[in-house]
Amino acid sequence: MWTCWISTYSTFRYCPCQWKRTRHLSSSFIHLSNGNKPVSLSRAPKRSRLSVYATEKDTLDKQTNKSDSSSNYRQLLGMKGASSEKDIPKWRIHLQLMKPVTWIPLIWGVVCGAAASGNFEWNLDNVSKAALCMLLSGPLLTGYTQTLNDYYDKDIDAINEPYRPIPSGAISEEAVKAQILVLLSGGLGLAYLLDKLQSHDSPVLFYVALFGSFLAYIYSAPPLKLKRSGWIGNYALGASYISLPWWAGQSLFGTLDYKVMALTLLYSLAGLGIAVVNDFKSVQGDKKLGLRSIPVEFGIDGAKWISVFLIDAFQALIAGVLFAIHETPYAVGVVACILPQVYFQFRLFLKDPLKYDVQYQASAQPFLVIGILITALAIGNHHGML
Structure with a gap:
């Protein structure tokens, strides 16, 4: 019993x-x-x-x-490996299209630009304006860029990331178009408002926002669709994450001169190397759709070495520039940030870029973005590139 x-x-x-x-x-x-x-x-x-x-x-x-x-x-x-669940609130679908995880580098870029201006002060007025500039660069214009990219990438996402809202059918194309227009209008409007608040003689921040929005369009949309080319597309992506938010932050609080713009564009070549890291996960889909990404063009082994060379060489070049303008402590700081990146490249990325791409980025990229801030502080301390 x-x-x-x-x-x-x-x-x-x-x-x-x-x-x-x-x-x-x-x-x-x-x-x-x-x-x-x-x-x-x-x-x-x-x-x-x-x-x-x-x-x-x-x-x-x-x-x-x-x-x-x-x-x-x-x-x-909006990260890879997401749930394929369709019965979710609409606001979550709209947020997923905007990929919040991609806002962080743009927000950081605004901080770097404000530091490079040499004029930022820790008071309520400046902090409020900086927060609005972060809203402009992150949720609004980066959200616009990511939504636009998803709209024009729905075919490749159906292969590489079928859980994305558009290929999964979780949201209509009309709703996606409406989101693109709302985010773009909000971003450009906020940029113009910040120009007025700062009493700029010309709406320089609006021009930066307009240029960035145009670059995002030609990156994703035909007929140009810059992302078809591994070199041009990835450089445009690197510049969008490093140069544009820096320009926004510096033009908000100071003067943006051509020498600083050139320096940030040089730094963006390191960003090109980072963009190559993101291409490894999409090799099969890129091949099927004829996209000439660097891993497709040079193979996995060739592309991984190109990536680490770009990341390390151009950061070293930036350190050299800082040495040349006698900002030695900052230059040493940038070099100190390069060393752990090299360690993680050999420890993870060069062993297997397909397996360790995410782990490598999580380990190494914080040092790269710290190096960008150190460079910005050096420029602010030097009162520009004079």
């Missing part, structure tokens, strides 16, 4: 895939009860085995919930 109860309890407690475990557990009880002295239910050995099974099941449930939570989080941020 006791064995029968345990078997019934176990079958009720566990799913059919665990029937073998239940049957084995019951047979153990039969063996024990056939001895000279039956074991009472209060004796613990059998319960401990039940506890193990229950713990295993709870652990599996927690792992599943954790995996679902991570997938939903990645979906919300």
